[in-house]
Amino acid sequence: MDSFPLGVAPHSAVTIRFVEALPDPSPVIAEIIGGGRSPGRADRYCAGPWGLTVVVGLAADATPAQAAKAGALAAAALIGEAIEEAVCAIALSTEASVAFARAFRARLFRPLSLKRAPRAEDLCRLGALTLVAAKPKDAARAWAPWQAIAEGTEWARSLCAEPGNRLNPTTFARILGGLGDLGVEVEVLDAAAMAREGLNLHLAVGRGSATPPCVVVLRWRGGENDAAPSLLVGKGITFDAGGICLKRAAHMEDMRGDMAGAAAVAGAIRALALLKSPVNVTAVLALAENMPGSRAQRPGDVWLGHAGKTVEVIDTDAEGRLVLADALSWGCATQKPRQVAALSTLTYAIMAALGSHYAGLFATDDNLASALLSSGEASGDRLWRMPFTPADDPALKSEIADLRNCPPVGPPDAMNAAGFLRVFVPEDIPFAHLDIAAMTLKAEADDTLPAGPTGFGVACLVLWLMAKG
Incomplete structure (x- = not known):
């Protein structure tokens, strides 16, 4: 048996929290758009109030399906970046907030890496996601069962990634x-x-x-x-x-x-x-x-x-x-x-x-x-x-x-x-x-x-x- 520990993922659980308000992101978004870069893309960044900013086209009245897609796109863009916390600054409905959080966490999670010198894109230091929600307490309650489901799903993904010799x-x-x-x-x-x-x-x-x-x-x-x-x-x-x-x-x-x-x-x-x-x-x-x-x-x-x-x-x-x-x-x-x-x-x-x-x-x-x-x-x-x-x-x-x-x-x-x-x-x-x-x-x-x-x-x-x- 080799010396690698079993069930180790290079990025583990992301803590999700919901708040009522954050600093206005409009200046950051305006800077990106003014620079000729359109929202709706997950690979557009610039320096903002919280460091790296990812702009994904998403309206405040976004459906859960739209919010989920935006959450996954944002997570994909942040993999490999040297940041520890992410925020979603648009006040979403409870259902859309939960959908964003689910998709963000699912896309960010990396089941397994056995590389002795992992690439930057294989790792992520991101440990927290803050979402603005129209009703943050309701969103937190709605998220609670999904957090446990996410942990169970990530565990299953890590198990399935293990090689047969391990x-x-x-x-x-x-x-x-x-x-x-x-x-x-x-x-x-x-x-x-x-x-x-x-x-x-x-x-x-x-x-x-x-x-x-x-x-x-x-x-x-x-x-x-x-x-x-x-x-x-x-x-x-x-x-x-x-x-x-x-x-x-x-x-x-x-x-x-x-x-x-x-x-x-x-x-x-x-x-x-x-x-x-x-x-x-x-x-x-x-x-x-x-x-x-x-x-x-x-x-x-x-x-x-x-x-x-x-x-x-x-x-x-x-x-x-x-x-x-x-x-x-x-x-x-x-x-x-x-x-x-x-x-x-x-x-x-x-x-x-x-x-x-x-x-x-x-x-x-x-x-x-x-x-x-x-x-x-x-x-x-x-x-x-x-x-x-x-x-x-x-x-x-x-x-x-x-x-x-x-x-x-x-x-x-x-x-x-x-x-x-x-x-x-x-x-x-x-x-x-x-x-x-x-x-x-x-x-x-x-x-x-x-x-x-x-x-x-x-x-x-x-x-x-x-x-x-």
């Missing part, structure tokens, strides 16, 4: 243990405990790795003692080489992010704990590495899963549905949840339908689907409802086992994968699966986020759970 099932579980400091109950099932519980599908996925798989259970008990919890399940493949069905080399390095579902679930639990949210939530995180070692499972192997069904492995690179199947079955049997949501980078086939605009939402219950869609819109983690394959889908049928993990021929199918998962959740428990594969990584920086992990799903889950418990 973040494996063992080190991931160790980091998750730190949630105990926030009042979260943390339980770890090692490989021996998993075998006793019958989690053989999950164990099979981890056979090829030198690092054994594990299950991490996180419990936040903020609600009534006798209230059934909501269950979150996260896929945590800390590196996915594809197993014996080896992936192509191109972009395989991105497979360190195949644990983004588990990271999002953990980030949501962290945010709920920071908020001391009055809900009961249990998370089951299925952690493993999918490697082609000498003990790796083979195509054609058959395993008996926790649910009592045998599964034939057709493609070892369709491993996510195997670890999730055991996690869903075990979680429902032991935690007795009232509703279940699973997050995973399950299939890149979802991109064919939705591109990088939405995550796929598969749900057995209309009310659950509606609640998640609403939270997705409010959070910016946008979802699009997709259909399951029929329950009697022949693609799931095996000649030698109860099920097979994917069809032997044909293109990848996100609906088929979601249909496989549905088998492992009792019919009387509302179930949703979020296929977030297309949404977890930015290949290049844009107006909203830097290149790298996005933390997609944290905000959506927190808003949903806070609204519905």
Whole structure:
């Protein structure tokens, strides 16, 4: 193990405060415009009352969407600058102030740098943002839950950025243990405990790795003692080489992010704990590495899963549905949840339908689907409802086992994968699966986020759970 500490970001949380008034910025803006430089650009600076001034076109009656875009543009311009505090001098509405702050913090945050000599653009000393708000007390109250959500999202982004040689099932579980400091109950099932519980599908996925798989259970008990919890399940493949069905080399390095579902679930639990949210939530995180070692499972192997069904492995690179199947079955049997949501980078086939605009939402219950869609819109983690394959889908049928993990021929199918998962959740428990594969990584920086992990799903889950418990 190298000597780098885990989970260190070159720029951490930005403190947000809201005030009624600041010095009039008009002279500074006039100087910029008078110099032939137009507002509406995030790369225009001059010396002003607070040092560096960034001019972004924004009216006092700006909508939240306009304010968010301005906040992200301003943050992008300030990265690498030698300043410690930023201000937004336009008196915005409460909703617009919060939108500006959310976008500013999200764009400014840099998930990870392991460079021994970081570039200036990789670092930022900015630690505070002051916003003028029409009603600063209202804005501060409205911002409070988003601050916790931002912390959970940034934590998830940092986890997803960790290389596979640093973040494996063992080190991931160790980091998750730190949630105990926030009042979260943390339980770890090692490989021996998993075998006793019958989690053989999950164990099979981890056979090829030198690092054994594990299950991490996180419990936040903020609600009534006798209230059934909501269950979150996260896929945590800390590196996915594809197993014996080896992936192509191109972009395989991105497979360190195949644990983004588990990271999002953990980030949501962290945010709920920071908020001391009055809900009961249990998370089951299925952690493993999918490697082609000498003990790796083979195509054609058959395993008996926790649910009592045998599964034939057709493609070892369709491993996510195997670890999730055991996690869903075990979680429902032991935690007795009232509703279940699973997050995973399950299939890149979802991109064919939705591109990088939405995550796929598969749900057995209309009310659950509606609640998640609403939270997705409010959070910016946008979802699009997709259909399951029929329950009697022949693609799931095996000649030698109860099920097979994917069809032997044909293109990848996100609906088929979601249909496989549905088998492992009792019919009387509302179930949703979020296929977030297309949404977890930015290949290049844009107006909203830097290149790298996005933390997609944290905000959506927190808003949903806070609204519905």
